[in-house]
Amino acid sequence: MGRNHLRVLSDLRETELAAVSDQDSNAMAAASEKYGVPGFLSWREMLAKEQLDALVVAVPTRSHCEVGVAALERGLHVLVEKPIAYTLEEGRALVEAATRAGKLLAVGHVERFNPAVRELRRRVAEGELGRVFQIHARRQGPFPARIRDVGVVIDLATHDLDVMSDLVRSRVDRVYAETEQRIHTEHEDMLNALIRFENGVVGVLQVNWLTPTKIRELSVLGERGLFLVNYLTQELTFFKNADVDHRPDAKRDLQSVSEGEMVRFPIAEVEPLKLELESFLQSIDHGRPVEVDGEAGLRALELALAIITSASEARVLQGGALEVRPSAEKPRRRSQES
CATH class of the missing domain: 3.40.50.720 (NAD(P)-binding Rossmann-like Domain)
Incomplete structure (x- = not known):
C-alpha cells in the first residue's frame, strides 16, 4: 500500500x-x-x-x-x-x-472515498431508498502472499464494517460470525457474519481470500428497492420496487415487492x-x-474484534459482550462439554 x-x-x-x-x-x-x-x-x-x-x-x-x-x-x-x-x-x-x-x-x-459509495451515501441519506432493511457486503478474491500479520477480518472486513457503520448510523446490537482457516498459516481466510444494528438494519458480510476472482460489491436493500455498488468499476445501480410510489412526497407503506425499472447512475471515476x-x-x-477520524477507526476495529471473538467462541455477542478482546490475536476456541 x-x-x-x-x-x-x-x-x-x-x-x-x-x-x-x-x-x-x-x-x-x-x-x-x-x-x-x-x-x-x-x-x-x-x-x-x-x-x-x-x-x-x-x-x-x-x-x-x-x-x-x-x-x-x-x-x-x-x-x-x-x-x-x-x-x-x-x-x-x-x-x-x-x-x-x-x-x-x-x-x-x-x-469511504469511492465515488460510487459517496453517491450511495448521499442518496440513502436523502431517503431515496426509504426504510433500509439490509446491507450486504461481498469482498472476495485470491489469497495474497503479502499478508501474514492479520486475517481477512482485520485486513479486509474492516473496509465494509466502516462503510456499513457510516451508512446505517446506528450502534450494533448483536453479532454472530463463522470463520475458516484453509490456507493462511496463522489467521482466518474466510468470514461469514451477521450484524444486527439497533435501528433494525441487518448487515451481511462475506469476505474471503479463497475466491479465484476479485469481487467487491455492496448492496443496500430498502422498501423502495435495491442499490448495488460495484467497488471495482465504481458503478451504482438502483433496482426499483415497482409496487412503491417513487415520488418524493408519496406515502411509504410497503405492501408488496415486484421487479421494476433499473437505473444506472453516471459516476465520474476517480481513484479513491x-x-x-x-x-x-x-x-x-x-x-x-x-x-x-480515529473514533471511526476504533469503531471498525472494535466490531472486527467482536466478529473474531464470536467466531472463535461460537456464540452470539450482544450488548456488553460486544466490548471484546483488546487485540487481533486469534482467540482460542472454547472447549465444549461432551
Whole structure:
C-alpha cells in the first residue's frame, strides 16, 4: 500500500513529497531514486532528520501505534492505514496522542472515498431508498502472499464494517460470525457474519481470500428497492420496487415487492486513494476535521474484534459482550462439554 501512497502523493499539486522510509533496503532505494527524495531504513531517523508536516503510516498493523504516536508527538499530522491499530488499547493511544498534540489523525478506510459509495451515501441519506432493511457486503478474491500479520477480518472486513457503520448510523446490537482457516498459516481466510444494528438494519458480510476472482460489491436493500455498488468499476445501480410510489412526497407503506425499472447512475471515476489523500491534505490546509477520524477507526476495529471473538467462541455477542478482546490475536476456541 505504501507504493500506492507514494505514487499518488507524487502527482498531487501543491504537495511536496519529502522523504520515504522502508526497512527493506531495496524497496527504500528504489523509491528514493524514483521520486527523488531522501530514503531511510529507520523511520525514527527520518523523523529526526527531516522537516515534515505530515506522515502517511503504511507499515504492518502491529507497528501502527508506535510509528503514529511518535509522529504525532513530533507535531505531525498523521494518516494511518486501516485498521487503526492492532489492539483497541493501541488505537485509543493514537487518538489520545492526536488530541494531546492538537494534530489531525485520519484512518485510511479508503472505500469511504469511492465515488460510487459517496453517491450511495448521499442518496440513502436523502431517503431515496426509504426504510433500509439490509446491507450486504461481498469482498472476495485470491489469497495474497503479502499478508501474514492479520486475517481477512482485520485486513479486509474492516473496509465494509466502516462503510456499513457510516451508512446505517446506528450502534450494533448483536453479532454472530463463522470463520475458516484453509490456507493462511496463522489467521482466518474466510468470514461469514451477521450484524444486527439497533435501528433494525441487518448487515451481511462475506469476505474471503479463497475466491479465484476479485469481487467487491455492496448492496443496500430498502422498501423502495435495491442499490448495488460495484467497488471495482465504481458503478451504482438502483433496482426499483415497482409496487412503491417513487415520488418524493408519496406515502411509504410497503405492501408488496415486484421487479421494476433499473437505473444506472453516471459516476465520474476517480481513484479513491487520490480522493482520500486530497481530503486529508485539505483538512490540514483549512484546519477542518478529517472525514474518517480515529473514533471511526476504533469503531471498525472494535466490531472486527467482536466478529473474531464470536467466531472463535461460537456464540452470539450482544450488548456488553460486544466490548471484546483488546487485540487481533486469534482467540482460542472454547472447549465444549461432551
